[in-house]
Every structure is written in structure tokens, then in C-alpha cells.
Amino acid sequence: MSGDFWFDALLGVLLLVLALATIQARQLAAAVMLYVVFGLMLALAWARLGAADLALAEAAIGAGLTGALLFSALARQPKSITPPVRAGKMAPLAALMLCISMGTVLGWTLWQLPLQPAHSQLPAALEQLGSSGTEHLVTAVLLNFRAWDTLLELLVLLLALLGTRLVAAPEPAALQHWPLARQWSIRLLPLLVLVAFFVLWRGATAPGGAFQAGALLAAALVVLRLNGQLPMLSFGAWWVRALILAGVLAFLLAGLLSLWLNWQPEQAVQWLSWPLPLAKGLILLIELCATLAIGLTLTLLVVGERKELTA
């Protein structure tokens, strides 16, 4: 058996063990830490399956930022009384049988899937890649072929922020700032910003792109905020809102511009169809604005601002 086989076997089993441990861990803090490790192992699995962009994104967003969000939620829980827990209404044995049978049925169905896909969009995508304005397939799909999905996705992110602001979870207890952490964050900041913009730039030709870059920016800002080195970012400030809306605005403006440039009388308009000479520039502009928007939105999601919830 080759080394590859053992690596995958071990990685798969490790994923399952970590998932089980996350569900069963008695302390929530332990569960969250195990979930972060799970996320990193998942990133490894995706790298193994040839998805480099996703490995980057999962490590930054799925494991890193989600972990930060979970810890932030844990920190906001009042430690005074153990909150009353409502155990699931279904008996454990019944739930276990249900989930095992679901998993088995799913596994059996997945096993039946053909190893050689009957049809896939890949050949068509590769064929059109040259006229998309970018050399990296994932970026081309996200910002050209299926740009509308990306625009909606930026709206989902915005909506999550709007919803979170409505709820206004209480501010976590004031931290004792750790001097070493403060020194570290000052040194890490330029490095993180540099890496973020590098990842953004590279997204045109190799794995990378706006989402991963935005997550890195958010990481930098969150660390600064947690160390008390960044003032509170208020949604009421016009520049904060402008940056958060930058991604969506860039998309809309680029769409309207191309609509106008592609305009032909007596023909239906083309929405989100970048004219070939402008495609590269438009994609880069949109990615830049999206990076800033994603970075700031994710930061505000993790280290929210205080707002009173009206009863």
C-alpha cells in the first residue's frame, strides 16, 4: 500500500474522530477548539483533492474566522449560572439509529455515483477561459461566468451583518491586554496586509482571490481590535458603511457600465457581461472592492459594536 493511501486513510479517520469528539466533548470550549482543528484537517483534505483555493479559504474562513466567531460567542455568554440546557427532544438511541441510517443511505447513494462524470462544465469553462479576462479558472467562474452568484453572496454577507447588528449581543468582558500580543500584532499587521494583497493579486493567475484576501485582512483587523489597538468601528460612520457596501457597489457600477457599453438597440440588454478589453480591469477592480468589503464586514461580524436592542 502506497504512502498516499495511508495518508488519505488516516486523514479521513481523523476527520471523523474530530467530528465525533466535537459533538461529544463535555465542555463547549473544548468542542470549539476541536472544531477549529477539524477545519484545518478539512483544509488539508481539500488540498489533497486538488482544491488549493478552497484549502486557503477553509483555513482562513472556515477554521480561522468561524473559530473566532465561536470563541467570541462563548465569551459573550454570562459565566454566572450554567445556562439551562434543553436536551434534544428525541431519545439518544432513536437519534443515533436515524443518523446512522441516513449516513448509510447517503453513503450508498454516493458510492453509486459514476467515477467518470457523464458530463461536466469543465471543458466549456476551460474553452472560454481565454476570453474571461483572467487566467485562473476559479476566479473566472466567480467573477465572470457566474458573477451574479458572487454578487448575491456579497449581499448575504451584508445581510448577516445587518442581522447581527439588530441582535446586538452584549460586549464581551473587558480583556486584560497582553503586552506580548500587542507587540506581535503590530509586527504582524503589515505582513498580513501584504500577504492579503498578494493573495488578491495572485488570484488572477493562481489560487487566491478576493475572499481569501478579505479573510486575511479581517484577521489582521480582529487581532488589532481584540488587543485594543483599533478604535471601535461604528456602522454609523459613513466611511465604514461605504467600505462595507464597496463590493456590491463595484459590482453594480461595473454591471451598469458594461450594460451601457454593450448596448445595442432592438436587442435585449446583457447583464454582467464584461466587454472583452475591459474584463481584466473590471475583475481586478471588483475584487479589490470586494476584498475591502469582505474584510471589514467579517471584522464587524467578529468584533461587533455595541447597540441597544429595543424591546
Next chain:
Amino acid sequence: MSLVHWYLLIAAALWGIGCYGLIRGPELLRRIIALNLMGAAVFLVMVTLAARTEPADGVLHALVLTGLVVAVSATAFALALVARTLSEQA
């Protein structure tokens, strides 16, 4: 057993584990983690299906990236609700 089949089975098992966590809980935070596990299972299915071709199907990768961001947004919202719910109960 090929690479693709192995990871598909892992994904199925992850889905089952996630469902179990969602049903049993008991804490809300654990339910949200379980939802993220279910999401990870779905994304693993999609990435494994992308790995069937050589080179890997970038279209599916892009879809998973979209799904990841959507999942993080939803998780953030849900966690804000949980934090508020718990602070109201206490």
C-alpha cells in the same frame, strides 16, 4: 477503493455525525457547530466530485467557495442570536 470513493464515504459519515449533533445538542452553540459539520460534509461531497476529472473541476470549486462564505455569514448571524438568547436567559 479509490480516493474519490473514500472521501465520499467520509462525507456521508460526517453528514450523519452532523445530523446527530443537530438533533441532540444540547447547547445551541453545539447545534451550530453541528450545522457547520453538515456544511463541511456537503462541501466535501462537492470537492470530491470535482476531483473525478483531471485537472479538478474548477467550476465546482467556485461553487464551494460561494457556499463557504454563505455558511460563515449564516453562522455569524446564528451565533449573534445565540449570544443574545443566552444573555437574556441568565
Next chain:
Amino acid sequence: MNFALAAALLPLLAAVLALCWRRQAAWLVWLSTLFSLLLALAALWQVVTAGPTTMQLGGWQTGLAIRWQLNELSALLLLMTALIHSLVASYSLSQWRAAGLSADFWPLSALLQAALSSLFLSVDLFNWYVTLELLGLAAVALVLLSGKKALQAAMRYLLLSLAASLCYLLGVALLYGHYGWLDVPQLAVAISEHPVDHRLALWLITAGLMLKAALWPLHIWLPAAHAAAPAPVSALLSALVVKGPLFMLYMIWSQLAGPELVVTGSWLFLLTGSMALLAGGWSALRTPYAKVMVAYSTVAQLGYGLLALGLMLQLSDPVFTQALFLFVLAHALAKTSTFLAVGEMQLRLGGKRLSTFRGASQTMPLAMFAVAVAGGSLIGLPPSGGFVAKWHLLLPLWQHSQLWWLLPVILAGTLLSAAYIFRLVVLAFNRAKPVSPDFAPALLPQWLALLPALLVWMLAFASGALLSWLGG
């Protein structure tokens, strides 16, 4: 397609502008709903005169790009979305400060409209997933506008909604694994050419969509969410938010299910539809809270939709498609009116229970009239829109005697809805509770609550045109 595109983009633009200029948010969003209504009417006119069109977003070939399809059905649904939004926005504009509705309502409702418009136009499975998530998050955020009391209901709605989305996405992944298409018409072609057993995919998708559409038995989140939400939000939830997944269910089952699967699916929908009618109606009758009663009424009315869908799948008769979407339209208008009127009465008379409405025919006659008129359509009294829809459901049943058992079910459902509507109306004619001498509720919101109810009764005049558009 130009008008439809503009109708979908305008609310999006309005939401972004409303977030930038927050003091003018209410006017901006209200104007955008009115303009999008005009654009949707223009889109319908365009479809009727020039025929259906499709658009590949980005101009790329089918399969690579997301496809938008504008036919009579999607144009009507686009129009319905714009109409309900403009009605609710007008009502909210007339009383939002008095009702204490937060200013965050405006950008959120505009985003909701954008999500719905995009959903009704799209025929791409993964794009539907993203619009579904947008729709769900917007709906939860809107429910939260009530404040602390909505936390539990919103939390439950959000968690269930997320689980449902993941079930849907897993089903889509399975379908892509079998066939390699996300574009629904192309997927239908691929399925007809090389059918493979994709049952689990379709069941997963159905489970996810049934939960999002609050179809029995996955409707548990709906009554609590409606009770907690502000009145305009409840109207939007019942009238529009649950209709999006219902539309997707129809599109997917009518195009992507093989012959044997269609039979199983049809029985599922017939049985759950019957249970929804009976259980929903029964729960509506027994609850003491007004908004919970109206919410259970939604669950029951959606049962008619399920029956229409099941019958369409089993008998392959296009008349049931007509019945399904006539129900969707009539219910949207009637429920909007009911929730807006009940909300206004709850606000002025001060109370959540049905007993608050005692004597409302003397204290707030206009709003009570709106409830009665809308209730008439919900029961299915002729010649309201609800009656036309039910008629088209019942008429073909006479020819199919093997489904005779549906007739008593529908009769029982109608009787139950009559019972809970009359319960409220009769209570209104009791002697009124004494009110303060300066009790003078604003009339404009009540008129605006009456408007959708009048429209649904006028639907019968347009039924000829509607039937030809939906039947084609």
C-alpha cells in the same frame, strides 16, 4: 427581459441607497416598490405580446452561465412580488413611526424583494441556493425587528432554515454528480436521455424546500415566527417568503422527476396537503391568539397548494398548474390584507388575544371589514380569487373518481376556514369594550389594509387572462 431585469435590480439599488442615506430610507424604498411594480407590469406586457424569453447572465453559453427565464408564470410571480411589496410598503409608510417599527425595516424589505425577484426569474439550481439563503436571512432579520420577544422564534427559524438549505444543497450536489448540469431545463433533457436513479437527491431537495415553505409537517417554525414578528413582516412572510420555495418545488418536480418518482411524489403531496388542510385548520380554530390563528391559516391554505401540486404530478393536467398559482396569487393578497388589518387592530386596541377584537366592528369597522373581505377569499366564497382557484382544483376531480376522498377533505378544510374566520368576525359584532374618548385610529392604514382584499375579489375579473397565461 429588460423590464424584468430592471424590476429585479431596482430593489437592490434601493437597499444599497437606503443603507447610505438612512434618513430617506423609507421614501427611497417605497418609491422603488412602486417603480418596480410598473416595471413588472411592463415585463408582463412584454411577455404577453412578444413571448417568453431567456437570458444567460454574462452572455456565456448554457450551463456555464446562470439562466434567467421570463415566461408568463415568472412574470406573474414577479408582478405579485412587486405588488405585495408596494402594498406593504405603503401601509408601513403610513404608520411605521406610530407602530414603533425600526428604520432597519426598509433596507431589509428591499433586499427581500430583490431576493424573491431573483428567485422567480432564475432556473439555475445553485443560484436558487444562494437566493434561498438570501431570502431566509432577510426573513429572519425582519422577524427580529420586534425586539427581544422575537429572539426564540427567530433562532428556531434560522437554525431550521440553515439545515434545510444544506439538505437542498446536498441534493443539488448529488444531481450534479449524476448529470453534470445545474441549469434546470438542460438537466431535464439530460435526465430524459440517460435516466439514473436520483431519488435521494430529489427527496433531500424536497425536504429542504418543504421546510422553507412551511409545508406540513415541516411547518413548526411558522406560527411562532408570525406571532413574534411585526404586522408588515408577517404579511411578507405568509404572502411571499414561503411562496418562493413552493415555486421551486413545482419547477423541480415538474421537470426533474422521472415517471415512477412522480407517482410517489404526488402521493406525498396529496397526503401532506390533506393533513395541512385539516391540522392547520384545526389548530387555527383552537388557538386564542389572533396572529397565531392567521399563521395556522397560512399552513392550511398552503395545503391547497400541495394538493394542486400533487394532482398536477399524478394526472399531468395543466389545469392544476393554473389552480396552484391562482392559489398562490389569491392567498398572497388575502393574507397580506388579513395580517395588515389584524396588526393595525392589535396596535390600536392593544392586545394579542382574539378577545381583544370584541366589538371591533364598532371601534375599527374598516379594518374589520378588511378581515371579513379577505377571509371570504380564504374560505373560497364566490366570486373571489380564492374561489376561482378552488374551483379549478375541484372541477377536474369530478372526472377522476379514484381521488374521490379529496372532496370531503377539501370540504372539511373549507368548513374549518369558515369556522375560524367567522369566529373572529362574530366576535367583532359583540358589544365593544369601552375605549378612551380620544380613541381615533388613523384611517389611512386601514384603507391600505383593505386594498389587497378588494384586489383579490377583483381577481375574478382577470381570471380569464390569468388562466390563459398560467395554462400555456
